[in-house]
Amino acid sequence: MSHYSALKGYYHVRETIGSGGFAKVKLAYHNLTGDKVAIKIMDKRQLGEDLPRVRTEIDAMKVLSQQHICKLYQVIETEEKFFMILEYCPGGELFDYIVAKDRLLEEEARGFFRQIASAVAYIHDKGYAHRDLKPENLLLDEDQHLKMIDFGLCAKPQGGMQRHLATCCGSPAYAAPELVAGQEYLGSEADVWSMGVLLYALLCGFLPFDDDNIANLYKKIQSGKYDVPKWLTRESVKLLDDLLQVDPKKRIPIKHLLCHPWLLTGYDVPVSFKPKHKKRYIDEDCLTELSVFYNRRREDLKREINEWNYDYLTATYLLLLNRKHKKRPIRLISQHRLLD
Numbered sequence: 001m002s003h004y005s006a007l008k009g010y011y012h013v014r015e016t017i018g019s020g021g022f023a024k025v026k027l028a029y030h031n032l033t034g035d036k037v038a039i040k041i042m043d044k045r046q047l048g049e050d051l052p053r054v055r056t057e058i059d060a061m062k063v064l065s066q067q068h069i070c071k072l073y074q075v076i077e078t079e080e081k082f083f084m085i086l087e088y089c090p091g092g093e094l095f096d097y098i099v100a101k102d103r104l105l106e107e108e109a110r111g112f113f114r115q116i117a118s119a120v121a122y123i124h125d126k127g128y129a130h131r132d133l134k135p136e137n138l139l140l141d142e143d144q145h146l147k148m149i150d151f152g153l154c155a156k157p158q159g160g161m162q163r164h165l166a167t168c169c170g171s172p173a174y175a176a177p178e179l180v181a182g183q184e185y186l187g188s189e190a191d192v193w194s195m196g197v198l199l200y201a202l203l204c205g206f207l208p209f210d211d212d213n214i215a216n217l218y219k220k221i222q223s224g225k226y227d228v229p230k231w232l233t234r235e236s237v238k239l240l241d242d243l244l245q246v247d248p249k250k251r252i253p254i255k256h257l258l259c260h261p262w263l264l265t266g267y268d269v270p271v272s273f274k275p276k277h278k279k280r281y282i283d284e285d286c287l288t289e290l291s292v293f294y295n296r297r298r299e300d301l302k303r304e305i306n307e308w309n310y311d312y313l314t315a316t317y318l319l320l321l322n323r324k325h326k327k328r329p330i331r332l333i334s335q336h337r338l339l340d
């Protein structure tokens with residue numbers, strides 16, 4: 001049974017709910033709120049050369065705070081392990097959602113695609129490229145909202161997003177032609193291509209470029225030719241064509257995508273990528289609950305929260321803030337309080 005002493009007293013660890021490559025993900029309860037969290041556990045010994053990926057992901061997730069990015073609450077590092085305490089997404093992978101429905105109707109695909117565009121535009125605006133966009137890395141929360149995960153392969157090119165990248169990474173079927181050709185590429189342009197593959201998967205239920213033989217798969221990707229099933233509307237095909245341009249310079253830029261006619265249909269407002277809540281602003285109600293519970297001066301607590309140490313205080317504050325956004329009671333329960 002899991003005994004993780006580093007979590008003792010802070011989280012009540014339950015069963016393993018999934019695995020992501022070199023990590024195990026467990027369901028856990030945050031003791032003071034009773035709220036569910038997902039804890040991504042990595043053993044340093046087993047990480048080997050993947051260790052830098054963990055630091056990449058942790059550093060990226062500390063910066064990236066937006067409604068369509070899975071929230072990092074706390075990071076605990078011990079001699080032998082990393083623990084990332086993350087927002088729990090009960091709806092599982094978008095991949096499984098598509099498989100269960102075979103394929104999505106245009107309206108539903110649009111709802112998801114607007115959220116994906118919001119997340120991608122936000123991380124690009126912050127100078128990051130995800131580089132492994134696929135339905136397995138998009139989770140559904142309890143309100144069917146999408147949360148982007150797995151920033152282990154993301155890049156923050158030195159000198160900004162106009163700088164080229166070289167390392168080939170991500171999942172082949174979603175990889176851009178310039179990436180599989182081993183050429184230098186712009187992370188932002190490669191992400192937009194992956195969004196095209198993602199949109200095709202949402203609308204069709206299968207991949208535009210697929211082959212068991214990797215060399216043939218690369219040829220298909222570089223040809224840029226894909227089947228257009230009869231159920232696709234003309235507008236959907238036009239958008240796919242804008243996204244799946246083999247020449248990255250002809251590919252639609254993410255900022256234009258946010259106001260593309262297909263994304264506007266039925267919404268009439270462009271996709272917004274700005275975070276719904278300002279990170280800098282500390283919520284007064286959450287601060288009150290924390291200062292009463294910890295018997296600490298508000299000013300001291302506010303300053304400590306604003307250090308964003310991603311310790312237990314950060315996690316407790318963010319979980320209380322989550323409750324406020326979901327109009328749930330902002331309450332901390334402590335076993336001692338229940339006892340006294």
Ligand SMILES: CN(C)C[C@H]1CC[C@H](N2C(=O)NCc3cnc4ccc(-c5cc(Cl)c(O)c(Cl)c5)cc4c32)CC1
Nearest residue numbers: 017018019020025038086087088089090136149150151
């Ligand atoms: C590419 N796939 C295989 C990866 C799997 C990994 C397990 C996932 N998962 C479940 O299996 N059950 C439910 C579940 C619930 N809440 C989660 C919250 C966060 C994460 C999470 C977040 C980050 Cl940032 C990250 O890097 C990783 Cl690896 C996981 C996973 C959750 C989850 C589904 C996708």
